[in-house]
Structure formats: C-alpha cells, structure tokens
Amino acid sequence: MTDLAISATGLRKSYGDKTVLDGVDLAVPAGSVFALLGPNGAGKTTVVKILSTLVSPDPATGEIRVGGHDLTGDAQSVRAAIGVTGQFSAVDGLITGEENMLLMADLHHLSRAEGRRVSAELLERFDLVEAAKKPASTYSGGMKRRLDIAMTLVGSPRIIFLDEPTTGLDPRSRHNMWQIIRELVTGGVTVFLTTQYLEEADELADRIAVLHGGRIAAEGSAEELKRIVPGGHVRLRFADPAAYRAAAAALGDTVRDDEALALQLPSDGSQRALRAVLDRLDTAGVEADELTVHTPDLDDVFFALTGTADIPRQNDQSKETAR
Structure with missing residues (x-):
C-alpha cells in the first residue's frame, strides 16, 4: 500500500x-x-x-x-x-x-x-x-x-x-x-x-x-x-414427508417450510460446512432430493450498505447453486 x-x-x-x-x-x-x-x-x-x-x-x-x-x-x-x-x-x-x-x-x-x-x-x-x-x-x-x-x-x-x-x-x-x-x-x-x-x-x-x-x-x-453480510444458507428439499421430518430432527435448528417440505439452515457455503450437513443426514439415514447453496454476493453487500435496489442487473442468474 x-x-x-x-x-x-x-x-x-x-x-x-x-x-x-x-x-x-x-x-x-x-x-x-x-x-x-x-x-x-x-x-x-x-x-x-x-x-x-x-x-x-x-x-x-x-x-x-x-x-x-x-x-x-x-x-x-x-x-x-x-x-x-x-x-x-x-x-x-x-x-x-x-x-x-x-x-x-x-x-x-x-x-x-x-x-x-x-x-x-x-x-x-x-x-x-x-x-x-x-x-x-x-x-x-x-x-x-x-x-x-x-x-x-x-x-x-x-x-x-x-x-x-x-x-x-x-x-x-x-x-x-x-x-x-x-x-x-x-x-x-x-x-x-x-x-x-x-x-x-x-x-x-x-x-x-x-x-x-x-x-x-x-x-x-x-x-x-x-463476508461482512450475513445470510448464507443451505436449503434442503424433500419429496417424502417422513424424510423431511427425520432431517428436521437430525439437523436441529433450521427454518422449516412444511408446505414445500424444505429446510433452511445457516451456512457459509464452504466444503467443510456442507460435509457436516451431509454427514448428519447420512447418520440419520436420510437423503435430500435437492440441495441448494446461497452465499452472499455483491448484490447483498450493496443492498445491505445502501438500503436501495436502484442498480442495474447484468443478468438474471440465480445466486443459488443447485447441487
């Protein structure tokens, strides 16, 4: 510098x-x-x-x-x-x-x-x-x-x-x-x-x-x-209601969407964090039908710092990555 x-x-x-x-x-x-x-x-x-x-x-x-x-x-x-x-x-x-x-x-x-x-x-x-x-x-x-x-x-x-x-x-x-x-x-x-x-x-x-x-x-x-903006999370969706309930019990503190059979839990999106979630599901004998990861990007930073959405988007790509 x-x-x-x-x-x-x-x-x-x-x-x-x-x-x-x-x-x-x-x-x-x-x-x-x-x-x-x-x-x-x-x-x-x-x-x-x-x-x-x-x-x-x-x-x-x-x-x-x-x-x-x-x-x-x-x-x-x-x-x-x-x-x-x-x-x-x-x-x-x-x-x-x-x-x-x-x-x-x-x-x-x-x-x-x-x-x-x-x-x-x-x-x-x-x-x-x-x-x-x-x-x-x-x-x-x-x-x-x-x-x-x-x-x-x-x-x-x-x-x-x-x-x-x-x-x-x-x-x-x-x-x-x-x-x-x-x-x-x-x-x-x-x-x-x-x-x-x-x-x-x-x-x-x-x-x-x-x-x-x-x-x-x-x-x-x-x-x-x-890294200054919170909000990173993993979203798990299940087709089987029983698997959904078992995953909710295994993962503990999650945000539940009973209608969509989906769970959301905080995560920084790192490989270690994802492995920990998958290991807990494996231990419970549960498999998610869909897993998506959301990590904060510059959109989130901009909105958090300025409190405005007055900025052009270059594309409409989702910030969530399906796994």
Whole structure:
C-alpha cells in the first residue's frame, strides 16, 4: 500500500446546500483496478471529476495526490499522468476513427510521424483497423467505446479513470471491454473504475469501495466485502414427508417450510460446512432430493450498505447453486 497511484483524505464537495462528498478517503495502489460503487447520484462521477482536475474540491478537503503529484499544487503534472474516459463518449462522429486518433495526438503535441505511429498501433490493438477510415457515427456502441479508450491511451497515461465504461453495451461488448481493462493493468496501468454493475466490479477490481451518503460505507476486496453480510444458507428439499421430518430432527435448528417440505439452515457455503450437513443426514439415514447453496454476493453487500435496489442487473442468474 506504500506505492499509491491515488490517495485522498477527507475529500469534500458541496453544491450550495447539497453535500455530495462528505469526507471520502481513498488509497489506490499502483497497477491495480479500484472500483467505486454506488447508487445513482451517490457522487461517483464527482469523485472522478475532482481526481482528474475537472472540478475543484471544497477548501476543507485534505491532501489529494494523483500519480505522485499534489492535485491542487501541481494540477498540470496530474493531467499529464492521467487519462479519462467519461460516461459519454468523446468520439466525434463526424470524422473517421483514424482522424479522431490523430486529433488526440495533436492535442498531446505529438509530431505528425509519432502521432501516426501511435494511432496505428492503438487502432490495431483495439481491433479498429478495418473501421479506421469510416465515420465514427457508423460505429456500434462497443466500437465507439473501444475508440474512446484508444483515444485516452494516446498520451500513454499511467492512471486511467473509466466512468461507467460499459453502460449500454451488449454482453459481448462488455466482456471485450473487461479484457481490455485487464490487459491495461497487466501493462502496469492503474484503473480507477466507477460502475453500477456489481458483476463488473466482482470480475475486475482488486479493491472495491461502496459510496453512499457522501461517504465510503465499506471498502475491501470482493471476498472481504461479501463476508461482512450475513445470510448464507443451505436449503434442503424433500419429496417424502417422513424424510423431511427425520432431517428436521437430525439437523436441529433450521427454518422449516412444511408446505414445500424444505429446510433452511445457516451456512457459509464452504466444503467443510456442507460435509457436516451431509454427514448428519447420512447418520440419520436420510437423503435430500435437492440441495441448494446461497452465499452472499455483491448484490447483498450493496443492498445491505445502501438500503436501495436502484442498480442495474447484468443478468438474471440465480445466486443459488443447485447441487
């Protein structure tokens, strides 16, 4: 944790009487993916705008350092170290993908030869060579997002802010974007990711922070966050009423559903815990017709910490696994 790409203490931001950020502390290790989760209006984009020098924090804010530079005292050095891909694409649809790249190279004051070289390399890296000469307005959503990130990389930033980069993308494009993010981190880039997709944070992030009420409600790895939420359980269903009653007697403290002939008992879902349940059933000479395991996931963490269901689901897969 000593090599931090981003650090902030007491980050604060208000607009009139409305407090958006109320003392947010951040510590993002270099070469990692840090995901900031939160419901709509939680202040995720405001955090990105402040850290990328687009918006000034309130005077009461403590020290903020990005890429080793003081945000308030050396904003220009911060800008040279970062790249930003916002919620809304910066791609100009009236010109081609290649022209978008060359325009970005000009903005970074690259020579014409260097700009063309870098643009060609990035267009190839992001599988946009065939579409490079076509107007960006003809690109699919996934292609525009890839071009957007390619444009961000023209200046070789060490830190990239991705503000909800996969919103509106189809599942295939989203998974392609995930692979791009993984490759960036493998290359030593630090990624600060805001997202409303819990699965996305679970897949990508080394550390996750949940923003709620202007503060960080919890922070840790995905597994650490899942452990703070109770509710893991095993559910056993029986076809034979006699077997159901025998299992209830053998297992002791369970939640009974006499109509469904089902028993539910607390469990962390580990192999050891499941083996203990099965051993007790074997000892009683009882066999369940169906066993399902529910372990808390980031959905549970989010709802427990924010008290809201205002977050998109990427799929409707059940959190229960049939055994």
